[in-house]
Amino acid sequence: MTSKLPEAEELLPRLAAELRPRVTPATAMIGLHTGGAWVAERLHPMLGLKDPLGLMDIAFYRDDYAKEGLKHDPKKTRIPFEVEGRDLLLVDDVLYTGRTVRAAMNELFDYGRPRSIALVVLADRGGRQLPIEAQHVGARVEVPKDKRLRLKRADNGRLRLELEDAG
Amino acid sequence: MLANPQLNANGELQHLLSIEGLPREILLQILGTAESFVGVTEREVKKVPLMRGKSVFNLFFEASTRTRTTFEIAAKRLSADVINLNIAASSQSKGESLLDTVANLSAMQADVFIVRHASSGAPYLIARHVKPHEHVINAGDGRHAHPTQGLLDLYTIRHYKKEFTGLTVAIVGDVLHSRVARSLIHGLTTLGAPEVRVIGPQTLLPAGVEALGVRVFHDMRAGLAGCDVVVMLRLQNERMNGPLLPSAQEFFKSYGLTAEKLALAKPDAIVMHPGPMNRGVEIDSPVADGPHSVILPQVTFGIAVRMAVMSIVAGN
Numbered sequence: 001m002t003s004k005l006p007e008a009e010e011l012l013p014r015l016a017a018e019l020r021p022r023v024t025p026a027t028a029m030i031g032l033h034t035g036g037a038w039v040a041e042r043l044h045p046m047l048g049l050k051d052p053l054g055l056m057d058i059a060f061y062r063d064d065y066a067k068e069g070l071k072h073d074p075k076k077t078r079i080p081f082e083v084e085g086r087d088l089l090l091v092d093d094v095l096y097t098g099r100t101v102r103a104a105m106n107e108l109f110d111y112g113r114p115r116s117i118a119l120v121v122l123a124d125r126g127g128r129q130l131p132i133e134a135q136h137v138g139a140r141v142e143v144p145k146d147k148r149l150r151l152k153r154a155d156n157g158r159l160r161l162e163l164e165d166a167g
Numbered sequence: 168m169l170a171n172p173q174l175n176a177n178g179e180l181q182h183l184l185s186i187e188g189l190p191r192e193i194l195l196q197i198l199g200t201a202e203s204f205v206g207v208t209e210r211e212v213k214k215v216p217l218m219r220g221k222s223v224f225n226l227f228f229e230a231s232t233r234t235r236t237t238f239e240i241a242a243k244r245l246s247a248d249v250i251n252l253n254i255a256a257s258s259q260s261k262g263e264s265l266l267d268t269v270a271n272l273s274a275m276q277a278d279v280f281i282v283r284h285a286s287s288g289a290p291y292l293i294a295r296h297v298k299p300h301e302h303v304i305n306a307g308d309g310r311h312a313h314p315t316q317g318l319l320d321l322y323t324i325r326h327y328k329k330e331f332t333g334l335t336v337a338i339v340g341d342v343l344h345s346r347v348a349r350s351l352i353h354g355l356t357t358l359g360a361p362e363v364r365v366i367g368p369q370t371l372l373p374a375g376v377e378a379l380g381v382r383v384f385h386d387m388r389a390g391l392a393g394c395d396v397v398v399m400l401r402l403q404n405e406r407m408n409g410p411l412l413p414s415a416q417e418f419f420k421s422y423g424l425t426a427e428k429l430a431l432a433k434p435d436a437i438v439m440h441p442g443p444m445n446r447g448v449e450i451d452s453p454v455a456d457g458p459h460s461v462i463l464p465q466v467t468f469g470i471a472v473r474m475a476v477m478s479i480v481a482g483n
Binding site: 057059060061062065066068069070071073074075076077078106107110111112 | 204206211481483
């Protein structure tokens with residue numbers, strides 16, 4: 001497949017423009033480590049949300065622990081606002097099987113009962129294994145099965161989507 | 168060279184038996200993972216589903232309510248099922264051998280064994296005989312090691328002092344009978360603490376302790392000078408009035424930590440103690456309850472450190 005990858009930097013302002021009309025005083029944002037956190041760190045100031053950004057690492061909620069174990073140091077989940085009753089924007093970089101989002105929602109409910117959760121992703125590559133969809137998608141990208149779509153962050157903070165061999 | 172019995176073929180932590188011989192990367196992995204679990208234990212729901220369906224057996228061949236409880240809390244916060252066996256009062260007293268006991272428990276589908284035993288090396292023996300998917304965590308064996316206590320001490324030091332390079336750490340008291348001291352010394356040297364001191368009377372320091380890379384002091388005032396961290400060890404009641412020590416009062420005079428002696432350490436020094444404390448024997452109450460004391464935070468961090476160890480070994 002030769003389809004060109006979209007420019008992450010161009011997708012960010014478009015996503016922010018799409019999100020702006022739904023922002024209310026009850027809206028708060030949570031980014032998923034690591035790529036989703038990068039996207040959220042960029043979107044958060046564009047939307048002028050009053051609460052600081054929440055960051056989540058779903059390592060303790062994964063469904064492949066029995067097979068994969070706990071390989072990397074998980075980052076600390078920090079949600080610096082009350083989740084109860086909020087309208088949450090859950091941000092990830094690439095939506096694929098849906099398992100990360102499943103784990104993230106489980107973790108979120110251990111913090112409280114949000115009024116709503118909307119999923120925001122920079123790229124949707126299809127291939128869902130769970131009944132999960134994103135409400136806001138930067139771009140839909142076709143990716144060969146043997147490739148992985150990854151978000152990279154340069155030293156200057158610029159974000160870029162890349163294809164890697166799935167290993 | 169003998170393979171490290173704690174690591175699997177990929178060099179990952181399979182059992183936690185001792186801090187000795189663990190590479191720096193694994194120590195850092197445990198401390199890093201524990202930091203994330205501290206976040207979990209501060210939430211309203213203090214539980215994650217990571218070890219749902221796994222069985223953790225607490226095998227305490229020697230009574231220790233406190234250590235057993237911290238492992239139990241850690242396992243429950245990981246959603247594991249915990250089975251507490253006070254073996255001191257059961258089969259062993261009927262004459263069953265250690266390995267028979269473990270084989271029987273293993274037949275009940277265990278995933279993790281937490282072992283406390285009065286004999287040094289007992290957890291190693293068990294680790295050699297369990298099935299590949301079973302994991303052993305040493306919760307204290309004889310005078311040999313108490314690695315999770317050592318790890319929580321390391322965690323506490325890193326929490327307050329950020330890094331180990333540049334630190335002077337003093338370990339004070341009954342080093343001879345302390346498994347905590349050995350575990351901590353190995354951890355500190357592996358993580359690069361430049362100066363570890365042991366302070367105590369000749370009779371309570373192991374012969375040749377210098378070989379572990381520590382500086383020996385018999386005068387507590389000289390030993391405390393300029394320290395960043397002071398770790399007090401428990402003087403076990405049964406040692407008092409024995410041949411090694413004249414009396415508890417005498418010991419307190421020479422090696423008890425008072426505010427006046429602590430003033431010789433750095434102004435921002437922290438004071439640690441593995442508990443349970445003997446107030447007025449190894450530590451004076453105003454110090455134990457004072458602003459330098461981090462003894463209660465140690466207990467809190469201990470849960471997160473045990474969650475980290477359990478979830479890392481059970482996943483490998």
